[in-house]
Amino acid sequence: MPTNLPPDYFAIEKRFRTAETLEEKIETLQEMISVVPKHKGTDHLRADLRRRLARLKEESLSPKGGGKHDSAFRVPKAGAGQVVVVGPGQVGKSTLVATLTSSEMENSAAPQRTWEPVPGMLSFENIHWQLVDTPPLSRDFIEPQLMELIRRADLVVLVVDLHQDPIAQLKDTIALLEEYRIAPQDRQDRYLQGQPMTFLPFLVLVNKCDDQPAEELYQIFCELLEEKWPCIPVSAHTGQNLERLKREMVEKMDLIRVYTKAPGKEPDFTRPFAMKKGSNVEDLAGRIHKDFLEKMKSARVWGKAVYDRQLVQRDYVLQDGDIVEIHI
Structure with missing residues (x-):
């Protein structure tokens, strides 16, 4: 079966072949994996790339490898743009990203934690862009490199859990990002002119809108919001509004x-x-x-x-x- 690899793949492969350091090889190999389409025709290629990546990562952990922890947070952009998915823990970010990108990462009913950024690719009307799952945002511990990854994004998607006080989750996450001088683009008038801030387009996903009672809860959530946010009710379980979400991402990235x-x-x-x-x-x-x-x-x-x-x-x-x- 033909692989039908996108043009981006061959450009990245060329960079991989000319990479001189182990860190460069790992980064470009991760990017290659992220742009390979997921279908039967690419099964062997993706398996081979993952094996090569595992070997390189193992080598980087050895004393001679000298791999750096922060390199995992330098995710090269792929496709038409990079969308970084953020939010507190246990809101369903990883499941949502896996559903959107048809990722093979393991998902279960048990809460999971993403320890490093996980990139994937998604498409809408022949536009291909990158979606990056990230570790939970928490005041208990923040990777400084994660904030740098967010600053470089073309769009930030903030995920909250409809059933776990989503208003508090939204406010706390925005406040935490503001402490690191990252803020929604449409709130620029709230800051002093010349204040060193990174303003980015935002989308808010209210996740786990899985059934009729959830729709009623979402309406209550909207009524209780003190200010207007670009919110979309979604469900990774039922697929609700995921196509709308893709269209909104394209529009938000202009x-x-x-x-x-x-x-x-x-x-x-x-x-x-x-x-x-x-x-x-x-x-x-x-x-x-x-x-x-x-x-x-x-x-x-x-x-x-x-x-x-x-x-x-x-x-x-x-x-x-x-x-x-x-x-x-």
Whole structure:
């Protein structure tokens, strides 16, 4: 069965082959594993990559390996963006991430603890991005490297448990993040201008909305909230609102899909370029290859904001669903 590996995999594999240190090899191998699609055709490849990773990690623990604990918290970004999932312990973060990414990590009814970041990949409408499960946020102990991982994220997803005082969990987690100078993007007006803060887009997931009584509890939760938050009731058990969640993630990361076509050929609708809103034709050319950016003579666009095959300038702002033909 064919593996159908994404283009990102081969770029990461090339970096793995040229990695000089053990730490670099482990990081790139973890990234390779995170982008491999999960289906029967990749079973052997994923098993082989995991074996190689286990050997490298074992080597890093030896005196000669010199592996550093904080390296586990430096998760290289993969795909169109990196979404970091945070929250207190026992709210179902790991189960939720495993469900969204079709991860093979073990899940059970018993509470579990994630000790290190666990990356996985998920897709929506041909956009692929990274979801990272993280250790619980607790005042008892915080890994400083975890806060650095959160600061580098493109989106923070905060998970609370509907049945375990979710309002207190939300307030406590936000307060803890604020102590480390991390805050929701839509709360910038609460801070003094020039105050050193990292502002990030946030989504709040109210987990374990598994049945009809839970829906009523969620309504009570919303009514008791003292301020408006971008909340979504979800259930890893039933799959409730998980597709909506994926769409919300794409919107919160300000991503659009742009398709390309070679002159005289049909566009490839299976592999769009995920671009930030506000990106222009010049940005797209640079993403394709530096030669395209340097040698581009003209570009034509098919889309909602233009007529088909319209000749556009390099600074034309791309729209979601645009088809671009670049001439060099």
